[in-house]
Amino acid sequence: MAQRKEKKGVIKAPAALVADGAEGQDDLEVLHPNRSATIAGRSVTVREYGFIEGMRLRPLLQPFLDDLHTMMLGDALPGLDQITMTLGAHIDAVSEAVATAADVELEWLTGLSQDDGMHLLMLWWGANGPFYVRSVRNRIATDRAVEKLRAGQMSTPSSSPPATETPNTSAS
Template sequence: MAKRKPPKVITADPVAVAPAADGADDLAILHPDLSVKIAGRAIVMREYGFIEGLKLNPLYKPFVDDLHDQVVSGGVPPLNEIVGIMANHTDSIEQLIAAAADVELDWVRGLNDKDGSELLYLWWTVNAPFFMRRVFDRIRADRAVAAARAGATSTPS
């Protein structure tokens, strides 16, 4: 069985590095965990797994609904607009961040602006693919339903 690579360690001031050889980032794609120190605490931010994602659905669904509406109406929004959508769902976002970082909710709530922003961006960096998959899966499903309806014809009785 393959050994899991330790999470990457990042700092607040990333330095440009040479691109990795082909295939070197495959594990990072499969397990995009990132480690960083925030407010003096070592944090490992991880992407939600499948079952965990199902369990968290009630928390993230309203956020994903709003993100979906934005993508459908104007394309993928820039980060500042995504943060605005997050701000409309603060109660669930803080719980989602705490779950992905395996930290206490009170710790997340107690962060100053700089550390809180860093944690939020770290969370989004790791978990954006999780949320965007749900948005685009829904768009594909909506299109399939629309195509099926457009092709359906009524039959005389």
């Protein structure tokens, strides 16, 4: 039986750190980061939005994203308290987004206790927050690239300068 050659430059975890069958275990988590819990006696699964669903919610959440953008203009990710305050400032839009991701009624969501509501909010942020943070980081990177391009551009004259005649100095 032929032995498989190891590819050079490929970094693998030591065998002791990878349990049998555990390789790639987080792949599903990355692709579909659903979060499940029992909240107020109800089994709830908060899922990441699909493309169309996310696009439909985007206009509703744009003011939240604008505030998140402002917070993230520095190089560091804002703290959970800052993000939670911003979510609270946009609670009507966020409530609708959470209810959509959890497939629950908005009325049920608004009746949750402080602890249950915060638990559900954190499940939603865990499933959908990375998308929003990535969107804002992409916006910041794009803004910076445009600023850099604009700063490097030289102004050009609006029209070419008039042609001038040079005196003929040759003797006839």
